[in-house]
Amino acid sequence: MSTTPERPQYDAEVPYRGEQPYGMLEDLVIPQALDLDCDERLWVPQAPDVTFRPLLLSVSQGYFVNILRVRKTGILSRHRHAGPVHATTLKGRWHYLEHDWWAEEGSYAFEPPGDIHTLHVPDGVEEMVTLFHVTGAYIYVDPDGNPVGVEDVFTKLEAARKHYAAVGLGADYVDQFIR
Ligand SMILES: [Fe+2]
Secondary structure, X not given: OOOOOOOOOOOXXXXXXXXXXXXXXXXXXXXXXXXXXXXXXXXXXXXXXXXXXXXXXXXXOOEEEEEEEEOOOEEEEEEEEOOOEEEEEEEOEEEEOOOXXXXXXXXXXXXXXXXXXXXXXXXXXXXXXXXXXXXOOEEEEOOOOOEEEEEOHHHHHHHHHHHHHHOOOOHHXXXXXXX
């Protein structure tokens, strides 16, 4: 005979009954987020043969989650990271000239804040697609580390707004990705 007092069933299939905390943001769900054959209008031009698809533009925390699609080879950019980056490669392969590791299809990589590196897509890769979670900013630099440009959640947001307006989805189409 058990003497254990009766406890609530934490594993019962009963939803939480209370209210959510005041001030919390709405959750965000994107069906088919990894469908690379999605509506072409979702891909925002970033440079010739380079587009991105925003998933989350966090203006409240200063980061963004996006899928980068590159259809050219060679040097993509040289940059310094102001914050951490998480990179999950979905297609193709790429590397940084400064490191000996490769981002291969299905791989995950952490890029530490402060790292300065030059993204290169090798010959033979028709398409490189990588899901990047980027906190802070890309600071684009010349080979000596001098800043030549910057990109953050706000430049991504502005590019997406303009693109979605131009392709007929409407500038406010991007609002669904903002938190
Ligand atoms: Fe990087």
